[in-house]
Amino acid sequence: MTPRSRLLLAxxxxxxxxxxxxxxxxxxxxxxxxxxxxxLRIHAHTVAGLKPxxxxxxxxxxxxxxxxxxxxxxxxxxxxxPWLIGALALAGVAVALRGSRRAxxxxxxxxxxxGAAGLYDFWRWEYDYGHxxxxxxxxxxxxxxxxxxxxxxxxxxxxxxxTAWPGTGAIALGLSFVVAAGVWVVSGRPGRxxx
Amino acid sequence: MRxxxxxxxxxxxxxCASPSPKELVTGDAAQRVYVAPxxxxxxxxxxxxxxxxxVTVYGLPSGRLIKTIPVFSQFPENGWGYTExxxxxxxTSFGMVPWDDSHHPELSQTDGVPDGRWLFINGNNTPRVARxxxxxxxxxxxxxxxxxxxxxxxxxxxxxxxxxxxGTRFSVPIPQADIPIADYQGRFKGTLSFIRxxxxxxxxxxxxxxxxxxxxxLGHTGKGxxxxxxxxxxxNTEEASTQLELNASKNDKDFIAAVNWRLAERCVxxxxxVATPVRYAHNWMDSTTRMAxxxxxxxxxxxxxxxxxxxxxxxxTPKSPHGVDVDPTGEYIVGAGKLAAVIPVHSxxxxxxxxxxxxxxxxxYGIPVLRYDAVLAGEVEKPGLGPLHTEFDGKGYAYTSMFIxxxxxxxxxxxxxIVDRIPAYYSIGHLMIPGGDSRQPYGKYLVALxxxxxxxxxxxxxxxxxSAQLIDxxxxxxxxxxxxxxxxxxxxxxxxxxxxxxxxxxxxxxLAANGNPWVARAESETGIExxxxxxxxxxxxxxxxxxxxxxxxxxxxxxxxxxxxNVEQDWDILHGFAVMGxxxxxxxxxxxxxxxxxxxxxxAGVYPFYCTDFCSALHQEMQGYVRVSEPGAGVPLRAEAxxxxxxxxAAADPSAPHQHGTAGTGGR
Numbered sequence: 001m002t003p004r005s006r007l008l009l010a011x012x013x014x015x016x017x018x019x020x021x022x023x024x025x026x027x028x029x030x031x032x033x034x035x036x037x038x039x040l041r042i043h044a045h046t047v048a049g050l051k052p053x054x055x056x057x058x059x060x061x062x063x064x065x066x067x068x069x070x071x072x073x074x075x076x077x078x079x080x081x082p083w084l085i086g087a088l089a090l091a092g093v094a095v096a097l098r099g100s101r102r103a104x105x106x107x108x109x110x111x112x113x114x115g116a117a118g119l120y121d122f123w124r125w126e127y128d129y130g131h132x133x134x135x136x137x138x139x140x141x142x143x144x145x146x147x148x149x150x151x152x153x154x155x156x157x158x159x160x161x162x163t164a165w166p167g168t169g170a171i172a173l174g175l176s177f178v179v180a181a182g183v184w185v186v187s188g189r190p191g192r193x194x195x
Numbered sequence: 196m197r198x199x200x201x202x203x204x205x206x207x208x209x210x211c212a213s214p215s216p217k218e219l220v221t222g223d224a225a226q227r228v229y230v231a232p233x234x235x236x237x238x239x240x241x242x243x244x245x246x247x248x249x250v251t252v253y254g255l256p257s258g259r260l261i262k263t264i265p266v267f268s269q270f271p272e273n274g275w276g277y278t279e280x281x282x283x284x285x286x287t288s289f290g291m292v293p294w295d296d297s298h299h300p301e302l303s304q305t306d307g308v309p310d311g312r313w314l315f316i317n318g319n320n321t322p323r324v325a326r327x328x329x330x331x332x333x334x335x336x337x338x339x340x341x342x343x344x345x346x347x348x349x350x351x352x353x354x355x356x357x358x359x360x361x362g363t364r365f366s367v368p369i370p371q372a373d374i375p376i377a378d379y380q381g382r383f384k385g386t387l388s389f390i391r392x393x394x395x396x397x398x399x400x401x402x403x404x405x406x407x408x409x410x411x412x413l414g415h416t417g418k419g420x421x422x423x424x425x426x427x428x429x430x431n432t433e434e435a436s437t438q439l440e441l442n443a444s445k446n447d448k449d450f451i452a453a454v455n456w457r458l459a460e461r462c463v464x465x466x467x468x469v470a471t472p473v474r475y476a477h478n479w480m481d482s483t484t485r486m487a488x489x490x491x492x493x494x495x496x497x498x499x500x501x502x503x504x505x506x507x508x509x510x511x512t513p514k515s516p517h518g519v520d521v522d523p524t525g526e527y528i529v530g531a532g533k534l535a536a537v538i539p540v541h542s543x544x545x546x547x548x549x550x551x552x553x554x555x556x557x558x559x560y561g562i563p564v565l566r567y568d569a570v571l572a573g574e575v576e577k578p579g580l581g582p583l584h585t586e587f588d589g590k591g592y593a594y595t596s597m598f599i600x601x602x603x604x605x606x607x608x609x610x611x612x613i614v615d616r617i618p619a620y621y622s623i624g625h626l627m628i629p630g631g632d633s634r635q636p637y638g639k640y641l642v643a644l645x646x647x648x649x650x651x652x653x654x655x656x657x658x659x660x661x662s663a664q665l666i667d668x669x670x671x672x673x674x675x676x677x678x679x680x681x682x683x684x685x686x687x688x689x690x691x692x693x694x695x696x697x698x699x700x701x702x703x704x705x706l707a708a709n710g711n712p713w714v715a716r717a718e719s720e721t722g723i724e725x726x727x728x729x730x731x732x733x734x735x736x737x738x739x740x741x742x743x744x745x746x747x748x749x750x751x752x753x754x755x756x757x758x759x760x761n762v763e764q765d766w767d768i769l770h771g772f773a774v775m776g777x778x779x780x781x782x783x784x785x786x787x788x789x790x791x792x793x794x795x796x797x798x799a800g801v802y803p804f805y806c807t808d809f810c811s812a813l814h815q816e817m818q819g820y821v822r823v824s825e826p827g828a829g830v831p832l833r834a835e836a837x838x839x840x841x842x843x844x845a846a847a848d849p850s851a852p853h854q855h856g857t858a859g860t861g862g863r
Binding site: 052057060139 | 813
């Protein structure tokens with residue numbers, strides 16, 4: 001890899017660190033009586049409301065359908081996800097220092113696997129919250145209705161329209177991956193390595 | 196005033212060929228006042244509630260009522276003046292007074308311009324002034340005025356709301372004394388009170404100027420060059436104590452009192468005022484506990500004009516002047532002699548010169564009377580009948596309400612030439628232009644606040660709503676746009692662009708900051724506790740239940756304190772609370788707020804309580820029971836939650852600090 005490629009790779013790896021502070025995903029809920037909207041922001045280390053009390057208010061609403069309260073403390077992934085993101089970025093910097101295209105390839109594969117696992121895990125939690133309802137405690141019971149929010153896109157859940165999109169943290173990770181992949185592609189062109 | 200009106204109206208047959216109401220309204224008036232669903236009005240209009248003692252808030256130009264702010268009167272609609280937390284706000288030296296007669300809303304000002312921080316309003320009967328916070332639309336402070344027989348000339352502000360004023364409408368013996376009413380002359384006095392108003396929670400009667408026993412009617416501060424002066428109208432300079440209708444209408448000229456309030460401030464600082472024993476209440480809402488507190492004050496500083504030469508002068512003004520209004524430049528002082536045939540306009544610069552030249556026409560009780568022609572800029576000739584109040588559009592024009600001829604007259608301030616007039620339905624009192632008494636009027640609309648309603652709306656028996664009218668003043672000719680009903684006789688109103696207020700609105704109270712000693716921030720903090728014959732219940736309200744909701748062990752004759760906290764933390768999620776057989780009002784609970792209702796059960800049995808504010812889909816299920824036993828029945832004290840409410844989500848955000856939390860006291 002050229003010095004320029006290595007520098008670019010190191011920067012790309014560091015950009016991924018933004019995912020430690022910026023939200024990875026956002027789920028917004030709209031309903032006729034919520035013109036101002038209500039929603040959740042999923043960070044690497046926690047789940048928080050879009051507005052200060054949104055999480056509490058969403059939990060308050062969810063008690064009507066028997067959904068268990070969303071509690072960041074109950075989601076173990078939130079404890080080690082920041083370490084994985086940090087480790088991934090440091091590994092990317094190490095690859096850049098070493099300048100090995102093979103190592104970069106391995107890093108990209110690991111990145112992809114971690115990303116896919118993360119999305120699957122998120123989907124699994126959404127499934128869990130949306131399906132495993134305590135119907136004894138539910139006040140509103142609609143036969144065959146489940147309340148899994150979308151992973152991405154839009155879905156109607158009773159009076160709420162739920163919309164989910166990647167947050168700026170996920171976009172930073174995507175940018176990190178795309179630039180690193182670009183470095184991998186460019187560095188594989190004949191003649192480039194010699195330059 | 197209505198009684199005199201009809202007499203005058205009958206005596207003076209006005210040959211005014213006014214257009215019919217329909218001829219007044221132009222084709223696109225509806226469009227100009229229409230605010231589409233979901234859109235907002237351009238102005239907040241604050242209307243005095245008159246004899247309701249409250250303030251009503253309207254959107255303008257639509258004329259839609261959007262809020263009643265309880266001030267001086269109990270208000271069962273939200274428990275104001277009934278709950279343990281708010282009752283002290285109505286405390287006076289006469290005890291708790293649950294009603295007053297509110298007249299003049301006044302927005303706080305910065306540099307002579309309304310700033311949207313607070314709204315002040317006076318209570319005329321038990322002399323009081325109140326401060327309303329405009330981030331919450333809630334009365335936060337009320338100060339009683341000692342040495343006063345009624346606070347009508349109030350609560351007008353100095354240019355930075357350093358002070359608001361209160362002039363006595365009815366002079367009385369000062370200090371109060373048991374003397375024959377016939378001894379009025381010389382024994383009865385008036386006061387002009389200056390109330391420190393720019394420190395929330397610290398409002399206080401800073402000083403009072405002791406005045407001759409006239410009736411002090413209205414007032415306004417100067418502006419720009421005249422900013423150090425305050426102007427008050429007076430009538431009954433005849434000092435009559437009976438049949439004022441006749442006896443107070445004899446003098447050809449009464450007075451506008453010009454008071455150099457900056458000089459008064461200095462004289463007070465120099466120790467010229469006398470500390471006088473009095474009793475008056477200062478009530479304020481503690482911002483941490485959101486519980487009202489009362490402090491009974493025992494002394495006030497009274498300043499005799501003789502001790503502070505140059506502080507007060509009288510400007511002769513024809514025939515029982517009512518309004519005194521200062522134009523935006525601060526040069527012109529418009530008096531409105533309600534029985535006068537002209538509108539006199541005094542000049543501040545001429546007044547300064549007359550003082551320098553000692554152009555006096557004698558004195559009253561040692562206060563120099565300036566010569567009329569030495570202070571007068573000129574008179575508006577043939578304005579109509581019964582001028583009362585004047586406001587300004589900031590474009591060089593003044594608008595004066597004419598009570599008897601029932602019209603608004605527009606005239607040019609510097610030439611005093613009448614340029615337009617429009618009828619008002621019926622018998623206009625005050626008029627209001629947003630910012631129209633300030634240095635910076637928003638000269639787009641004028642509201643006529645009429646005293647007689649008659650046929651303006653569908654009839655509703657003998658007692659009718661009051662009639663307000665919105666008039667477009669943006670062009671050369673005034674144009675009638677809209678009638679809208681108002682409640683409780685709003686004497687005066689003020690309005691301010693919505694943009695100065697709407698972004699600063701509090702949407703709910705932070706539960707973590709709730710300092711009420713009886714707060715329960717979560718179901719786990721609720722409970723019940725007996726202290727002799729008092730039983731305290733700490734209860735929470737959340738969609739859609741109360742915790743606890745089954746109470747036992749209460750006996751006939753106990754005082755049961757329901758301390759209910761709405762633990763919701765979202766906008767417009769309110770709960771209510773009422774229990775059968777209570778002899779007070781319900782509670783209405785804003786999110787994050789604790790309010791207390793006291794109930795004394797009279798008969799053994801089981802009594803329901805329920806939520807009175809439709810809160811959620813399961814609002815009808817938001818209820819509970821209290822079991823009341825005969826004393827000695829031996830039923831243990833218990834506060835239980837239903838199985839469901841005990842297992843649903845604890846309300847408080849787990850991340851919210853609970854440092855003020857008090858342990859639950861009961862047996863849950």
